[in-house]
Amino acid sequence: MFKIFEPNKIFLVTSRLPKYVVGLFCIVLIIGLAEALIFSPEDYKQSDAVRIMYVHVPAAWISLGIFTSITILSISGFIFKSKNLFLIAKSLAPSGFVFNLIALVTGSIWGKPTWGTWWAWDARITSMLILLLFYGMYLIVWRIYEDKEKVYKISMIITLIGIINVPIIKYSVDWWNTLHQPASINILAKSSIHSSMLFPLGIMTAAFALFSLLIFLMKYNTELIKIKNKGLDRL
Numbered sequence: 523m524f525k526i527f528e529p530n531k532i533f534l535v536t537s538r539l540p541k542y543v544v545g546l547f548c549i550v551l552i553i554g555l556a557e558a559l560i561f562s563p564e565d566y567k568q569s570d571a572v573r574i575m576y577v578h579v580p581a582a583w584i585s586l587g588i589f590t591s592i593t594i595l596s597i598s599g600f601i602f603k604s605k606n607l608f609l610i611a612k613s614l615a616p617s618g619f620v621f622n623l624i625a626l627v628t629g630s631i632w633g634k635p636t637w638g639t640w641w642a643w644d645a646r647i648t649s650m651l652i653l654l655l656f657y658g659m660y661l662i663v664w665r666i667y668e669d670k671e672k673v674y675k676i677s678m679i680i681t682l683i684g685i686i687n688v689p690i691i692k693y694s695v696d697w698w699n700t701l702h703q704p705a706s707i708n709i710l711a712k713s714s715i716h717s718s719m720l721f722p723l724g725i726m727t728a729a730f731a732l733f734s735l736l737i738f739l740m741k742y743n744t745e746l747i748k749i750k751n752k753g754l755d756r757l
Contacts, residue, residue: 645702646694
């Protein structure tokens with residue numbers, strides 16, 4: 523089953539993908555920025571400050587999605603004894619960390635004109651900060667340990683503990699009184715956000731997802747080259 527993940531085979535595919543992803547990313551980003559900055563209306567309360575949403579929200583979604591993916595890959599790698607699944611998880615982590623940081627910074631910028639403060643120990647803000655710490659611990663573990671088996675176990679434990687924080691982030695606005703408004707987008711019910719804002723939000727999310735894919739491919743290809751140079755055929 524995991525023969526398709528042999529470095530030589532998978533590198534033939536992943537080494538060619540970045541140039542196509544870059545082109546698609548640029549197209550989607552231009553469309554997203556045009557929709558967000560030109561065609562999307564300003565909010566009747568927040569005015570143009572609401573446009574920060576088109577960076578803040580997608581960044582938060584992507585960071586949550588990546589951490590969830592890392593957890594699933596780590597558990598699967600441990601169960602199926604596949605080192606490559608751990609390698610994929612490792613390659614995803616940097617972009618997840620960056621988007622988590624972007625979500626916190628843009629949230630702080632957005633908070634100043636809407637809440638009157640750069641930072642508040644709001645439930646969602648605090649839980650997102652905790653997620654950033656888990657990302658940091660995950661990345662540090664890969665740097666400080668040379669014993670790969672130990673890295674696999676410790677990194678998996680970090681993700682298993684950290685994933686508990688993901689539903690807390692999601693439902694924090696429902697469980698506690700927070701500065702954040704309740705969720706405006708609901709998959710199972712009608713969303714409260716207007717389509718004129720929902721469309722550019724979706725486009726910008728797609729652009730961010732493509733950018734995270736690009737970062738992943740660059741990191742993953744680097745890891746595959748290292749493996750190939752070491753003369754390893756299987757992961």
